[in-house]
Amino acid sequence: MNLLIKNGHVINPDSGTDKVLDILIADGRVDQIDVNLDESAADKVIDATGMIVAPGFVDAHAHLREPGNERAETIESGCKSAMNGGFTTVTAMPNTNPCMDNAAIVSLVREKAHRAGYAKVCPVGAVSKGRAGQELAAIGEMVREGIVAVSDDGSPVATAELMEKALEYCQLFGIPVMEHAEELTLTRGAVMNEDFMSAKLGLKGMPTVAEDIIVSRDIILNRYIRGWLHISHLSSEYSLGMVRRAKDRGENVTTEVTPHHLFFNDRALETFDTNFIMKPPIRIEADRLAMIEGIKDGTIDCIATDHAPHPHEHKNCEIDICAFGIIGFETAISAVLDMLHHQHAVPVKRIVECMSTNPAKIIGLKDDRLRVGAKADITIFSTDREIVIDPEKFKSRSRNTPFKGLKLRGCPEYAIRGTRVVKCEVGEEDK
Ligand SMILES: [Zn+2]
Structure with missing residues (x-):
């Protein structure tokens, strides 16, 4: 044909x-x-x-939910959704059930994606066994089976000791450790960003400090190990500054932002719509504008959706018991073009870098995919x-x-x- x-x-x-x-x-x-x-x-x-x-768009952060939560998404429906939204390659985060912490599950996910025949799926293995934060998962075996990064996403890498080991070990394979930066002791029971708006609405807030503490810990460890740290779904202006300074010092730190953190601020919560509940939470306007600056000045490498499907009943409920996260494949391109290109004059070429060529490099795809x-x-x-x-x-x-x-x-x-x-x-x- x-x-x-x-x-x-x-x-x-x-x-x-x-x-x-x-x-x-x-x-x-x-x-x-x-x-x-x-x-x-x-x-x-x-x-x-x-x-x-453009070269096919790549999503460096997505949840396909299979195995374990096929009512929310399957690998096949996720891959169709990705392509319908314009993505040809997506990652699959390891917080599945059972957890993707071993070669057999990595192989299963790749096989199912291959059989579906839509977007390419690049699995991300867990950092720790069962994402429990105790001991390292079988990273070497998973690399041989095709993982492109490791992450305990949904939770941060539990301890500095484990993070140090993960950075050191992954350096051997040339893959990044992707970090969900959230100091859990500061976010217990919280549902939105902590600021004026959370006080006004009477909802418990997650402070940006919870993100900043983990980003700070990891940048310090990464500088010491000389590994490759990738901060997932960055949302705090202070963290952005830390990433910028690490890059200025020549350290291997990369990061991403989601379309929703570029598009919304915490005032959206005034509607009490649970579709604005996610981690990290949408922040105040100053953080949102800082993320857009980060895209413009190159501090932020890519835009990743954090596609997080949930069945209706897990979202259509009270705000303090609903699931965190929103779907993202099918709205990312429109949201980014509208906000970044039309409202903030970001050139289309920069958007292609952030949604295609840069994430491709982070997950190790071949260079220049659009060639004869x-x-x-x-x-x-x-x-x-x-x-x-x-x-x-x-x-x-x-x-x-x-x-x-x-x-x-x-x-x-x-x-x-x-x-x-x-x-x-x-x-x-x-x-
Ligand atoms: Zn996360």
Whole structure:
């Protein structure tokens, strides 16, 4: 099967390409990238006039819930959801049940993803056995089975001793330790950010200090070990400053921010909508604006969704007993384009770096995936088409999103991986 992508604006930060080109894909591989390619050689043509064509988007932080919570998501539904949102590669975090702390489960997850045949899944193994924070998991065996990082996500790495060992051990394999930075003794029973708004609403708050303490501990340890620390879902301005200084000193610290931390602040909680309940919590406006600055100045390497599906009854309940987290694959591109590109003038190329080429480097994908001879791995999106987000169109099994009904400027159009071509549909045209 030959697929021709016609007249798309190709933006590929890896090769420096930034111009209108045609791309011919033959049997799932990139065959030609050039101007005025012949349409008669193609079985199918995508008219990408006015659209951006980029190396496939990569999500460095996602929960696919299988094994253990298949009512929320399966690997298959997660992979379909990812591609419907414009992602061709996603990670799978290890807080499954049983926990992904051994080679057998890593192999199972990869096998199921392969069989589903949609997005590529890169598993992230647990740091500690059962994520219990006591002893290291079998990291070497999991690396041989294909993990791209380790994390005890959902919880921080429990102790400095364990973090030191993990950083040291992972250095041998060239993979990062991904940290969920939350000092748990400061967040017990809390549901939102601690500040004026939590006091006003009478809800228990998580202070940014809970994040800052773990980020600080880990940066100090990483400097000592010379490992690779990746801070997941950064949300505090003070932590951002610590990451910036570590980078200035030449230390190997990378980080990510979620679309919802770029888009919302804690005033959203005035609605008491549980779709604004997540960890870390959405913070005050100053933190949100700091994250946008972090994207602009390069301190933040990538944007990751923290896709966290939950069944209806775990979200449709009282705020102090609801599950933390929201789904993210199918709203990320629209939220980021609307907020960063249109409202804060972030160039499209920088967005492609943050959602494609930078996360690809962090999880160890091959360089320059959009080149002749490579397996097709492409995301096509519009920067200007306005849509109203409609969760009924989502392929995820869950619907826990705060973006429902929002009119956003920019949207995913197609995700292509090998011979799989998905036309993205995440909302309705605004009438
Ligand atoms: Zn987390």
